[in-house]
Amino acid sequence: MQVINTRVGLLSNYEVFSLLKDMQSEHKTHNTSDNVRFIQNETLRYLSDPAFPSTNQNEHVISSLLEQLSQFSTLTTAEKLMIVNIPPKSIVELYVIVEELEDRLSEQDIEAILSIVQSSLNHRADDLSGYSNANPTAPNPDQPLFEDDDEENAKYEMEAAEQEEFENADVGEDEGRAIDEVDE
Amino acid sequence: MFILSLVKDTIPVIPSNLNLEPSIAIRDSINSKYSNKILQDVGLSISLHSIIQSSQGYLQHSNGNVYYKVTFNLLVFRPFIGEILLAKVKSTNQHGIIASIDFFDDIWIPKNQLPEISEFDSAENTFFWLAGWEDGDPFTSSPEQRAYIDIGEQIRIRVEAEHFENVYPTPKKKQLDDQEEAVPTAYRLTASIDGQGLGIVSWWEQDDEDEQDDSAMDQ
Numbered sequence: 001m002q003v004i005n006t007r008v009g010l011l012s013n014y015e016v017f018s019l020l021k022d023m024q025s026e027h028k029t030h031n032t033s034d035n036v037r038f039i040q041n042e043t044l045r046y047l048s049d050p051a052f053p054s055t056n057q058n059e060h061v062i063s064s065l066l067e068q069l070s071q072f073s074t075l076t077t078a079e080k081l082m083i084v085n086i087p088p089k090s091i092v093e094l095y096v097i098v099e100e101l102e103d104r105l106s107e108q109d110i111e112a113i114l115s116i117v118q119s120s121l122n123h124r125a126d127d128l129s130g131y132s133n134a135n136p137t138a139p140n141p142d143q144p145l146f147e148d149d150d151e152e153n154a155k156y157e158m159e160a161a162e163q164e165e166f167e168n169a170d171v172g173e174d175e176g177r178a179i180d181e182v183d184e
Numbered sequence: 185m186f187i188l189s190l191v192k193d194t195i196p197v198i199p200s201n202l203n204l205e206p207s208i209a210i211r212d213s214i215n216s217k218y219s220n221k222i223l224q225d226v227g228l229s230i231s232l233h234s235i236i237q238s239s240q241g242y243l244q245h246s247n248g249n250v251y252y253k254v255t256f257n258l259l260v261f262r263p264f265i266g267e268i269l270l271a272k273v274k275s276t277n278q279h280g281i282i283a284s285i286d287f288f289d290d291i292w293i294p295k296n297q298l299p300e301i302s303e304f305d306s307a308e309n310t311f312f313w314l315a316g317w318e319d320g321d322p323f324t325s326s327p328e329q330r331a332y333i334d335i336g337e338q339i340r341i342r343v344e345a346e347h348f349e350n351v352y353p354t355p356k357k358k359q360l361d362d363q364e365e366a367v368p369t370a371y372r373l374t375a376s377i378d379g380q381g382l383g384i385v386s387w388w389e390q391d392d393e394d395e396q397d398d399s400a401m402d403q
Contacts, residue, residue, distance in 0.1 A: 005190040006226050008257060016186045016230070016259060023231065032212065039220040039230055042287035043261075051270050051338065051385070082268055085185070086340075092388050096268050096340065096381035 010077070013085045014062060017047045017054040053087055053121060065120040072113065074104045087117045185263040188233055189226050192255045193217075197241070199248040207235060210252055218258060220287075222370040225348050227262030228288055261288060263343045263373065270385070271375075273335050276311060278304045281333065283341060283375065290372040297344065297376035298333075299383055310334055313383070331387060338385045341375040 020040050047054045062084055069080050079098050088094035091110060095101045101110065195217070201209040211232050218229040234257045241250035263269055271291060274284035281298070283291040295302070301314045303322045312330035314322055333339070351370045377383040 001191065001193045003189060003191050003223065003226055004255070006187075007262075008188040008190050011186040011188060011233075011259065013185070019233065019259065020231070033216040033219075035221075036215045036219040036231065039287055043230055046286035049270070049338075078264060078267070086268065086270060090388070092381040096342070096379065099266075 010081055012062060012081060013047055013052055013054040014057040016043065020044050020047075051086070054085075057084075061120055065116065068116045068120075069113070072105065072109060083113075083117060087121055088114065089118070090114070185261060185267060185269060186230070187227065187260050187262050188257045189223075189229075189260045190236070190255065191218075191258050192253070195252050195254045196249040197252065199250075202250065206238075206241070206252070210235060210238060210254055214254070214256060214258075223258075223260070224350065224370070226258075227260040228371060230259045230261055230287075233257040233259040262346075265343055265345065267343045268382075269341050269343065269375070271339055271341050273333060273337050273339060275335060276304075276309065276333070278306070281311065281377075283339060290369045291341065291375050292372060293341065293375050293377055297374070297378050299378050302333075305330070305332070308332065331384070333384060339377055340382050340385055340388075341377055342379065342382060343373055344376045345374040347372045347374070 020043055024040060024044065065084060066080060069075060069083065075083075075098065082097045083094075086093075086097075088097060091101075091114070094110060094113060098104065105113070193214075195210055195213045197206070197209045197213055201212065204212075214232045219231050221229050223229055235254060236257060237255040239253040241252050243250060269285065271283040271285045274282045274289060276282070278295075280295045281293040282289070283293060285291070295304070295311075298311060299313045299315075301317045301322055302311050303314075304311050310332050312332045314325055314329060315331065317325065317329075319325075349368050349370055349372075351368055381388055
């Protein structure tokens with residue numbers, strides 16, 4: 001076994017959910033080992049929790065949500081991924097996802113994001129059937145919605161650096177600050 | 185919380201599966217080898233995502249398997265540092281909380297990552313949080329003032345650190361001898377519930393409007 005690339009891309013909860021759902025329906029006619037069945041059922045159980053929107057999301061709701069979020073250039077890919085996975089319904093939920101929310105976004109921006117998220121949640125409740133067929137620009141299912149680019153790798157390395165900082169707790173205040181500044 | 189990892193491996197297809205489409209037989213073989221396994225420095229592998237490339241099958245003289253050299257994407261659970269996850273409280277002890285997300289139970293929330301002024305109530309065997317407590321000893325508070333973190337409740341956590349460890353199998357006899365010793369797990373996460381919006385989900389739902397007022401006032 002050889003791991004060529006640890007992180008080709010990030011996957012949203014919805015992508016994992018739909019992949020496992022497809023597999024599960026196949027399993028009824030197919031013998032699989034216990035390990036496979038266990039992890040797939042448990043993962044599906046976790047993602048079926050009412051707290052997650054993955055059960056009634058689809059590619060188009062997500063890509064239109066991402067398109068609308070792209071106007072806020074300060075949001076990182078990771079933050080957008082979290083907005084898609086656990087859509088914030090109130091300021092405090094957005095506050096958890098976006099670091100230093102008040103400094104990076106104005107009050108109007110915050111409200112705009114919340115209303116975009118809210119409308120995308122309503123949308124999928126309204127008409128899901130309209131989306132499921134006839135989609136000329138359906139995203140390639142093999143292509144993750146969140147491509148891993150260099151910037152993202154840089155962020156990941158930074159996070160690794162942050163973790164090191166976390167592990168040796170007596171790193172000075174100054175160093176921690178420097179990492180924050182790169183983040184912005 | 186999920187990533188794709190590109191992996192290359194030689195995959196055997198056993199003779200009884202040779203009547204299947206090669207892609208299906210390869211998929212099953214990959215899944216039974218990798219599903220629910222922790223790959224060192226990669227994460228918890230969930231299943232095959234897509235096959236990128238495969239060689240033609242090779243036979244060896246020693247058995248009836250057909251071997252394929254396959255390059256494929258694995259679906260892996262590996263939250264990034266700082267990611268927000270929803271989890272459930274699995275158990276608590278006086279040093280901290282163990283959280284679970286159904287398929288992964290090794291999330292540790294140490295006591296120092298709980299919200300400020302949290303204490304362990306040994307009678308209830310859970311932690312409680314006193315929001316805005318300023319009257320000295322936390323144990324003088326009445327039960328109504330305490331926000332308990334009960335087992336089974338849904339909590340929002342932030343991943344603070346990840347730990348990979350090489351775990352070697354121990355001989356059976358030794359295992360019996362040191363049953364007291366905790367067995368290390370190959371992949372663990374350390375998380376925090378200290379901060380606005382973190383912790384039990386319903387804490388923040390009830391105070392929704394107050395919170396909005398508060399943050400409006402802060403600005």
